[in-house]
Amino acid sequence: MTDRLTIRRPDDWHVHLRDDAMLKAVAPHTARTFARAIVMPNLTPPVTTMAAAKAYRTRIVDAVPAGADFTPLMTCYLTDDADTGEIVRGHAEGVFTACKLYPAGATTNSAHGVTDVRNIRGLLAAMERAGMPLLVHGEVTDPAVDIFDREAVFIERVLTPLLRDFPALRVVMEHITTAEAAEFVAGHGDTLAATITPQHLHLSRNALFEGGLRPHAYCLPVLKRERHRLAVRRAATGGSPRFFLGTDSAPHEIGRKQSGCGCAGVFNAPFALESYAAVFDEEGALDRLEAFASVNGAAFYGLPVNEATVTLVRGGAVVPARIGEVVPFHAGERMEWRLAV
DSSP: OOOEEEEEOOOEEEEOOOSHHHHHHHHHHHHHHOSEEEEOOOOSSOOOSHHHHHHHHHHHHHHSOTTOOOEEEEEEEOOTTOOHHHHHHHHHTTSOSEEEEOBTTSSTTOTTSBSOGGGGHHHHHHHHHHTOOEEEOOOOOOTTSOGGGHHHHHIIIIIHHHHHHOTTOOEEEOSOOSHHHHHHHHHSOTTEEEEEOSHHHHOOGGGGGTTSOOGGGOOSSOOOOHHHHHHHHHHHHSOOTTEEEOOOBOOOOHHHHSSTTOOOOBBOGGGHHHHHHHHHHHTTOGGGHHIIIIIHHHHHHTOOOOSOEEEEEEOOOBOOSOBTTBOBTTTTOBOSEEEOO
């Protein structure tokens, strides 16, 4: 049994760092573990211009500890009237690493998102030519579609025709949660990849109702049936280069989670790598953790892998019940692994 594992320093290819006081509270947890992070742009107002992205990047850098080796990679929030010229220039100048497609109303701060992908076809063609990745929140928002089916329907209605019409466009299906998504990504060409969160590897939808309503397990896309959890586990630990780490860490203050209309999001950044390590350990796949956490994402984005390393050792601490004003993922649980200092 392995009790010590050294891997290249990982990257987080999907994280919410928020802004203002929350940014200052949570950014150090991501910077502690990850060398780079794809930062989501769904602020209020959303990040839709180069100027906004540059300003947000400066606030992030100011929020992490001095001397931290951490690079935020900025994304552009797509709207129906997105400025194609601004976005392509932003990518060429290294301001935008990618664009994020939120179907309008799909998740937190997505009201300004795209109402119909047909509205941005010109932009998608320009992104395809420029080699700029498209990151998608893969759910339809049709109220007639059951919330547990929205990912599968998105693949059928939106993603399949999008990939057909833009065959060279590099697309990341974010935070996949279903067997359908895992199968679709695995069966497509190398222009399609997916990120996977720790919560969707550990929890099925039963966790939402264990002994009562559990708001801190509520995220979007929502947790699914056990068969979907197991399928996503197989995708993460199976060794395919098309799946990689994206925590979707999304903090909300306790009062915003424990309310009559609780916010979606799981704050997993403080123990994210330890959480993934537990899954890979349980699946007998610790030898594949480095590729998932530190190699596959960089390769898809065309970036170099990190030269620095981190070491995990067996025997972790109990996760605190709260960190500041936020309840973390695994609160009250003892972790099987910890980062060596």
